[in-house]
Amino acid sequence: MEPFLSVFDSSPDGGRGLARDMPVRWALEEAGRPYQVRRLSFAALKEPEHLARQPFGQIPAYEEDGLVLFESGAIVLHVAEGCPTLLPTDRAARARAITWVFAAVNTVEPPVWDYDMAGFFDRGRPWQHERAAVLEAALRTRLGQLAQHLGDAEWLEGTFTAGDLMMICVLRRIEDAPLMADYPALAAYIRRGEARPAFQRAFAAQRALLDAKA
């Protein structure tokens, strides 16, 4: 039976594919695994049926033969098992790929998210500009370190892994931000990820669902 993925019924980002079903869709496409989607309204996220699958009322939730998982990072690792494109079989290379999945969600995502969200939540507040400067400095520190590690390489560990998939999904949130002009290697890295056929299929699938609704 094909796994089920719970996704938003309408896009908070206008179809840019920034919601957290995107890394899971991409991983499923890299692994060549067909899946079905369960579309949820924002109201349905808070209903007992969904909370039984996803205790925090978020998307995605993932169902496969009675197993229910949540957290995009965990689902990506689950899908990646048995897919050497995403998770190398060599023990050390595998551990390094997993390291980058965590670096994406726990070290790079917080400053990316704070920077991006402040544009909405702080707009017009008296502290908007002062706080924006603090958040931009924190973000630039992480982007500089990431660019330094990447150097001239195509991917974080030589070959593409789940770590790149997750990192690129995190960075896409700010790919159009003016400050990205100062990190051309990261901008090119994002574009390399987006050029992968599996990414394009995943992106088109989330977009088609939203276009159908509109």
Place this chain on the structure above:
Amino acid sequence: MEPFLSVFDSSPDGGRGLARDMPVRWALEEAGRPYQVRRLSFAALKEPEHLARQPFGQIPAYEEDGLVLFESGAIVLHVAEGCPTLLPTDRAARARAITWVFAAVNTVEPPVWDYDMAGFFDRGRPWQHERAAVLEAALRTRLGQLAQHLGDAEWLEGTFTAGDLMMICVLRRIEDAPLMADYPALAAYIRRGEARPAFQRAFAAQRALLDAKA
């Protein structure tokens, strides 16, 4: 050869064990694996030798037979491989445990961290009180959902796993916050974790190192 763990040379939290070497130390103790530590000053974190191991200049870094890992979540999962206490051998139970590791670092930690850090960084700022209320509300949402999932259970998935280890390390940051009085099941959950002999050994080890320096 015993693995090496890079840790702070002095504690930013006065020995409360909130730095990110703590989940790794705890996991190593649960797995019964001896380890050695490499003590780093704050200045040394930014030096090339450490950045070669940890591109973001953070602790912990982990070295084992030439393999270098970073990100506490990734190192905990690496240590957990082959330790059924931390990562069940059953495929579904294992995936659920990993789900909770990610829930700890990517869903629960951000509001815990924001709430805790605002007490330092926003102190005396014009936005301090307004922002504190927003952050507390966000944190209460997550704590309420986590308490709802935990219910009367001892651990998140029946038996203790790496997911509990990571979640308890995240929650310890606010265990003394007044709002925890409203979540007695979570307070008891933290205490159950802290009562484990492996936690106590890990806590004592980080504390002894700091006491020796002082």
